[in-house]
Amino acid sequence: MMQVTKSIICLLCGSRVNIFAVVNGKKYYRCRSCRSVMLDPAAHPSLEDEKLRYDQHNNDINDPRYQNFVMPLVEAVEKDCSVEGKGLDFGAGSGPVAAAILGERGYKVTLYDIFYHPDQSVFNKSYDYIICSEVIEHFRSPADEFRKLRRLLRQGGRLYCMTSVYSEEIDFENWHYKDDPTHLFFYHRFAFKWIKENIKFSELLFKGRVIIYRR
Numbered sequence: 001m002m003q004v005t006k007s008i009i010c011l012l013c014g015s016r017v018n019i020f021a022v023v024n025g026k027k028y029y030r031c032r033s034c035r036s037v038m039l040d041p042a043a044h045p046s047l048e049d050e051k052l053r054y055d056q057h058n059n060d061i062n063d064p065r066y067q068n069f070v071m072p073l074v075e076a077v078e079k080d081c082s083v084e085g086k087g088l089d090f091g092a093g094s095g096p097v098a099a100a101i102l103g104e105r106g107y108k109v110t111l112y113d114i115f116y117h118p119d120q121s122v123f124n125k126s127y128d129y130i131i132c133s134e135v136i137e138h139f140r141s142p143a144d145e146f147r148k149l150r151r152l153l154r155q156g157g158r159l160y161c162m163t164s165v166y167s168e169e170i171d172f173e174n175w176h177y178k179d180d181p182t183h184l185f186f187y188h189r190f191a192f193k194w195i196k197e198n199i200k201f202s203e204l205l206f207k208g209r210v211i212i213y214r215r
Helices: 048-054 064-080 097-104 118-124 142-152 189-198
Strands: 003-007 018-023 026-031 037-039 086-090 108-112 127-133 154-164 202-206 210-214
Touching: 018 154, 048 108, 064 097, 064 154, 064 210, 086 097, 097 108, 097 127, 108 154, 118 142, 127 142, 142 154, 142 189, 189 202, 189 210
Parallel strands: 086 108, 086 127, 127 154
Antiparallel strands: 003 018, 018 026, 026 037, 154 210, 202 210
C-alpha cells in the first residue's frame, strides 16, 4: 500500500493523498477521493520561473499545427454559442490562437492572462462562455479558480476546458504531459465530476480533450 501523506491534501477537493511517484527528484501525489495526481506544492515554480517557461513557448497563432490542435475547442464553442455572445479566453497566454480563430469567425472574445493580458477589469463583467485552452493544469488552487470561473459565467453559460485527462491506463512516469514544469495538477474524470457537484455546475460533458461545464 502506498504511504498516506498527512501534511499534504489534494489541492482540488481537500482529501487525503498518497505518495504516487517520484520522477527526476519531484514527488507526485494521488488523491484518494478525486483520483487526480498533483505535483508536490513544494516543487511549484515561482511566478518568475513560470513566465520564463511561457516565454519559451512558440505559440504562433498562424501556425496550422497549433490551429488544428485547438480546433476541437473552437468547434465546441461554435456548436453551442452564438456569435452575439460575450466570451472570455482565461489564461490566453502569448499566442491566443483559439480566441483568434473565433474572432475571425465573428465571435467577440476578451483576453485575460496573469502575465500577458493582466487587465483585472475582466472580472467585473460576466460572460456567455469562457475558454481555457491548456490552462487548468497550471492552476495552483484549482477549486478557487473553478469557483471564480463559475462566478464569471452568466446563468446557462458554458465553460470549455482543454487538457489531457489522467487515467489509470497512463504510464505516468513516461507521460510527456507531466514533463512541463508548469503543469501542476492532472485531473481524473472523477475530479471533473467533483467540480460539477461541489462547485455547482448544472451539466458536465466530455468531448475528448475538451471538458464542458454549464452553469
